[in-house]
Amino acid sequence: MTRDAALAHAADHFDSGDFVRDLSRRVAFRTASQEPDSGPALAAYLHDEIGPSLAKLGFSFSIHPNPEPAYGPFLVASRHEGDDLPTVLMYGHGDVIRGQDKSWTCGQGPWTLAVDGERLYGRGTADNKGQHSINIAALATVLALRGQLGFNIKWLLETGEETGSPGLAAFCSAHQELLAADVLIASDGPRVGRDQPTVFLGSRGVANFSLTLNLRGGGGHHSGNWGGLLRNPGTVLANAIASMVDAHGVIRVQGLRPPPIPDNVRAALQGLRFGGDAGDPEVDPGWGEPGLTPAERVIAWNTLEVLAYKTGNPDFPVNAIPPSAQAFMHMRFVVGTDVSRLRDVVQQHLSTHGFEGIEVSEPEIMHATRLDPDNAWVRFTLASIEQSTGKKPVLLPNLGGSLPNDVFADILGLPTVWVPHSYAACQQHAPDEHLLAPVAREALQLMTGLFWDLAAAAPALPRR
Template sequence: MTTRETAIDRATAYYDSGTFLTDLRRRVAMPTESRPPADTTRLRAYLEDELAPATSRLGATVRILDNPVPDAGPFLLAHRHEADDLPTVLVYGHADVVPGQDGRWRAGLSPWDLVVEGDRLYGRGTADNKGQHTVNLAALEQVLAARGGRLGFNLKLLMETGEESGSPGLHEFCRRMKDDLTADVLIASDGPRLAADRPTLFLGSRGAANFRLRVPLRAGAHHSGNWGGALRNPATVLAAALSTLVDAQGRILVEGLRPPAIPEPVRAALADLTVGGGEADPTVDTDWGEPGLTPAERVFAWNTLEVLALSAGDPAKPVGAIPGTAHADVQLRFVVGTDWQNLESIVRAHLDAHALPMVEVEVLQAVPATRLDPGSPWVHWAKASLHRTTGKIPAILPNLGGTLPNDAFAEILGLPTIWVPHSHPSCAQHAPDEHMLGTVARESLAVMAGLFWDLGEDPGNMCP
């Protein structure tokens, strides 16, 4: 008789046997960088040579489809249908990685070689996202085997190859393929757990809007002795402009860029969560940001305004001259309810009110925020499943502090979205020395096997 424990044991045996490392090593060795997007050959090869066979083993029909955006990477779309009266889950992941940054990894490491040092599995994509989708595909395969060739639900799988370059074409693909992507719930994995030892669910993501402030006063620089006091300094003007947007303690000063009050279910979900505290985590500045909020509320339930870059003159070799121009790249991370669509006009009006009409504002890109209600039946179901598998109370994040293309699923496809991350906060994601933790990978295999088993165990109750 097959049981839930059988599926979980098979999933952890997949790790203990070394097969997980073998599969991940092969996948890490494929440099599927999506930036610059000059050649999509490797992206397509990863789908064809790696993911299509793995998905076919699930008994799914696999298609590799072109991106609606010319020269952008393709999509893999797979479908396994068991019965019309069963729930359908859409599983998402991405095959691309950020640039390898060869030569910047510490001695003994390479972005394209899986290196195991104790609990750390080094290599580009181990945390984001090859390690994570390897866990999910393996868990599905073990549940299928444990249940004698059945999942107990219908499966759709979508794998994109451009998430690290802004998911070009994903939203249009979802619009065009909406019937093919119809499901009852999205279950996906990306990003970090709240802490390495605490299973985590997040239900959406903060949005992000990048904008540039420019102060283009004159064509060139002028001697600071001959002209100082007679010429307006664009760097000084820019610093003054920034100080009107966010104060010295990180509090947003523009009312239109602040979010609505934190909903009570969101506040309750965050009540027992602690940000940081891991071995390699930075020390949290408890006095930074919006007064009266906990660090968890600031990261997961509030807006932040971050200055990403400042430029005026030559920072590497400053000279005694008043620069002609200055600019700053600024990012607003925001939660649901923020008027992000009118960001440019809000900032423009604010700067004009502070007598700074010479500061230009340009919105560069923006991704909406999403958030599933923490009271959703799907959240209660997933939380119970993770607790049953691990014996731990999962952390429930109403939304990730970072940003994912979750709006494609939540808004275009209209799905409740459940994300189960398999990484940890200090994984060096997007940086040299990226790594996954073996203990987290093994526990995540058990978590996902349990979750997928539970989805097929009592399908009559699984469409809240």
């Protein structure tokens, strides 16, 4: 059986409707991890759907409780073909964002897969059930045609990614031998463009923290009687934020700025375009760090954002000076940014600029990761995808968003290669989430090609 035949078989899996039938079954599990009663659905998705699907492919699987008892379980599956063969760890998450049932305008709501033209509507079609379903189907294609993979493979599926992956780090720390591998190959997030196969090697980190200024107790004070006599916390806090990030989005706190962009990262981003697909917002050309391309600003630089700001009563404003103000801040950061003292850095900056009394919360942090773009696993993946698609894939040194990739890179010590199967306008956390049929079909072929090629390339690929 040839490689071309394997790719044709993968395409037929989609064209025959088999892929849609599998995904339809999985979408119907109401695995919204943000809902307090989702526990049974999360467990059932692993025990009744994914575990048996992998068992049919010769995997043994086990389901493990979360070290954080309030959250959903983990599935670990393994297919071992030889001690002298490389081992690939794959990852996915079975949980989804809340359904938002009443807000859907397309398809048949969040829990029924609906095909409308090239769009497959349903919660989880893009994030992440559709993506890990593609990878499982590609493995099945190779096994159906060749009888073996030519490498060892493990799966880790969690059920809490949409609530911040609680327990994932602790679980991986406690089960390093169970999850030992030579590389992580996984799929999540969007391609750069719908027609551009993409590989990314990590993710920007994220730090969420709040700024709170309480100037006096009680309620507001009449602005006619006290305006000009009392400091307005909303005004003070707005100016404090302006001292941290300017009117063009440039970070003004030296300790929150990243190191210079490495040459091989800058080279990988050269010529990349962001936005332009249907449904994408228009990129603001004058926003962000000057002297950088749009790709460098979103992939290789830090950003500081205001997510929410509250003072007084925004819904029912009155003519009174409010007693307090609060802002919720959000920083995306790249590898090399020291966030270990973020709270102290921000507090010192505010004090230096005369803003006393602003309380800075301890940040919630997910760390940044980035595999060297010259890694041999990266070169292998790019070459395989180009052979399968006839397109030169886009290489992102890291995703602009954040994933729990630090668990795999730092705790398990793996090179991490991500091959996303969605696109930016998929509405993954909103009503009308969808997977694009042409992207899914191409992804089935390129992942089949990747698994087909891995056996032949195994002797040349680095091992732990």
